[in-house]
Amino acid sequence: IESALGDGPLKGRRVLVTSGPTHEPIDPVRYIANRSSGAQGSALGHALAALGADVTFVTGPAEVPPPAGVDVVRVETAREMLAATEAALPVDAAIFAAAVADWHVAGSEQKIKKTGTTPVLEFSENPDILARVAQRDRDRPRLVVGFAAETENVLAHAEAKRTRKGCDWIVANDVSPATGIMGGTENAVTLITETGAEEWPRAGKADVARRLAERIADALGPA
Ligand code: CTP
Ligand code: CA
Numbered sequence: 001i002e003s004a005l006g007d008g009p010l011k012g013r014r015v016l017v018t019s020g021p022t023h024e025p026i027d028p029v030r031y032i033a034n035r036s037s038g039a040q041g042s043a044l045g046h047a048l049a050a051l052g053a054d055v056t057f058v059t060g061p062a063e064v065p066p067p068a069g070v071d072v073v074r075v076e077t078a079r080e081m082l083a084a085t086e087a088a089l090p091v092d093a094a095i096f097a098a099a100v101a102d103w104h105v106a107g108s109e110q111k112i113k114k115t116g117t118t119p120v121l122e123f124s125e126n127p128d129i130l131a132r133v134a135q136r137d138r139d140r141p142r143l144v145v146g147f148a149a150e151t152e153n154v155l156a157h158a159e160a161k162r163t164r165k166g167c168d169w170i171v172a173n174d175v176s177p178a179t180g181i182m183g184g185t186e187n188a189v190t191l192i193t194e195t196g197a198e199e200w201p202r203a204g205k206a207d208v209a210r211r212l213a214e215r216i217a218d219a220l221g222p223a
Contacts (some may be wrong), residue, residue: 005213010053010216013092013198014091015094016141017095019057019060020038022060022101023061023079027109027110032104032182037063038059039064039204040147041057047191048213048216049067053070055071057070058073058123059072060074060100077101081100082127082129085142093142098145099149103124103126104124105124106122128133142220144168145168145216147171148171148173150173151174154173155190162193171212172191186205187204
């Protein structure tokens, strides 16, 4: 039985979660995005709130609705997600479950029409929200957790990301098509911390979320 909202080991703790994809407009009717249902992020927001945390849930346009009992901030683009994330600080812990688009394009005010010549899009890199927060001098959350969805060399890529971005933990998972994880209800992750890698058994996204929320509560200790 879940503890009532507002009670539990994360009572008094402020936690930020980013979730879902971002949409980067090409013109008023088209966009660039990563695949992300938002299911793992929503499950995580729910699990953290169930342990009593004060959750700010910054979400792009996801298929899965945000959980109840959290403060929802809806954004569309990566640049908006960065602004909303920074506005939510300070927090005790920040978990970056969003599948942020890596690039945006200049974007056309008007719908781009077929003219006989194919349009060429020029990409600019989006800010790395996780890295920005993890590398802050002021108001760096005590625990910064990233996700790394990879299709090959999962653990090596994930550990390299942890170091490069400066986060404390990385939740690594293999999203290659054969796993069926993308868009599914289950997840199989390896939690990489300062002290090593722990492979968790494949489980429902709600179970993975609960386990991660409990680890976060343990790491923060009593408020
Ligand atoms: N992330 C972020 N802002 C970005 C890109 C990624 O906050 N602009 C976060 C994601 O939410 C995730 C982690 O960084 O927690 C890793 O995202 P990922 O896309 O795997 O990392 P990238 O650095 O973008 O590397 P890649 O080239 O593999 O996409
Ligand atoms: Ca990326």
